[in-house]
Amino acid sequence: MSDDIVLVERFPGIDDYMRTRIAAGMHPMSREAATRALPNTLYGVHLARDGQVVGMGRIIGDNGCFFTVVDIAIVPELQGRGLGKRVMTALDAWLQRNVPPSAYVTLIADGDAKYLYAQFGFVESAPVAVNMEYVMEAGGVRSHAHLHLSDH
Ligand SMILES: CC(C)(COP(=O)(O)OP(=O)(O)OC[C@H]1O[C@@H](n2cnc3c(N)ncnc32)[C@H](O)[C@@H]1OP(=O)(O)O)[C@@H](O)C(=O)NCCC(=O)NCCS
Numbered sequence: 001m002s003d004d005i006v007l008v009e010r011f012p013g014i015d016d017y018m019r020t021r022i023a024a025g026m027h028p029m030s031r032e033a034a035t036r037a038l039p040n041t042l043y044g045v046h047l048a049r050d051g052q053v054v055g056m057g058r059i060i061g062d063n064g065c066f067f068t069v070v071d072i073a074i075v076p077e078l079q080g081r082g083l084g085k086r087v088m089t090a091l092d093a094w095l096q097r098n099v100p101p102s103a104y105v106t107l108i109a110d111g112d113a114k115y116l117y118a119q120f121g122f123v124e125s126a127p128v129a130v131n132m133e134y135v136m137e138a139g140g141v142r143s144h145a146h147l148h149l150s151d152h
Contacts, residue, residue: 004049005078007086011044016053017071024073027135027146042067043094047074047083054078057087059094067099069107069117084116092120108133 012020014034022028029037037060044058055074061067069091074083095105108131109117114124125131134142 005047005054005083006049007090008046008048009043009090010046011038011041011058012046012053012056014038016046017056020053020056020073020075021071023075025076026073043091043098044071045087045090047087049078055083055087057091059091063098064100065103067095067103067105069105072107072113072116084113085119088116088120 011017014031017038018029018031018034040060042059042061042063045056046053047055055078057069057072059067059069069088072084072087074087099105105122107117107122109122114122134144135146137143
């Protein structure tokens with residue numbers, strides 16, 4: 001059961017953030033990237049068990065026109081027990097309270113995670129619009145290697 005897991009309305013610190021992304025099999029972020037990114041979080045939460053971060057999710061954006069849900073991750077040993085839904089329920093409640101009419105709310109769904117997001121009103125934009133991306137590597141190299149993994 002997940003009764004001993006609490007949802008905290010605060011995004012994890014840098015070390016827990018980097019560790020949890022890797023634990024969930026997501027593309028690793030550099031410390032520099034994470035250090036610059038996390039203070040720009042509009043709203044974020046984490047799940048804690050015995051003081052340890054076991055899940056997280058956050059919203060970023062310009063706080064007016066564009067909002068993006070990112071970093072939804074649950075550690076593998078606790079996936080499939082409703083914890084991702086718990087994180088999304090908290091983020092959805094914040095979006096309902098804070099997003100003004102006409103604004104876009106978007107996310108990139110990896111694989112079957114789309115079934116989770118569909119429960120919160122997200123629909124696939126393709127073929128009208130598709131996500132396009134690259135990962136910046138050292139020296140300005142635009143990489144697509146991450147697309148071999150299911151991560152963002
Ligand atoms: C994707 C992820 C966040 C989902 O969290 P989770 O705790 O495993 O999901 P939950 O148990 O809360 O599932 C919530 C709902 O989504 C559905 N769902 C979640 N993952 C699913 C999957 N792979 N296939 C089908 N449905 C799925 C569940 O059926 C459930 O629906 P229900 O309540 O109607 O039964 C988690 O598996 C994870 O961290 N994966 C690795 C990292 C990742 O891919 N993050 C997402 C980046 S977009």
